[in-house]
Amino acid sequence: MHARLCSKTTCQRPAVYSLTYDYQGCSIAIGPLSLEADPNSYDLCQTHGEHLTPPSGWKLYRHDLLRGVNAGNGMPSTTGSDSADSHRVRQ
């Protein structure tokens, strides 16, 4: 396996997300790291993927990330959203 790193130049963390720009639709899609390196996509680490903000006027689409990713990088670092959801279901 190739170790792929975040494409942010100052960042050396391993990539867990793939980011794809759709210039025609002015949208950005982010999802689990693609299996093959795609020249049109950017690899991002967990931190940069989660804190990504699109340029003004662009839309950002997030694919279901945490549920689909279970191999090798199992350190979910999100805080709160899961427990908030289960709280609401129990009510």
Ligand SMILES: [Zn+2]
């Ligand atoms: Zn990064």
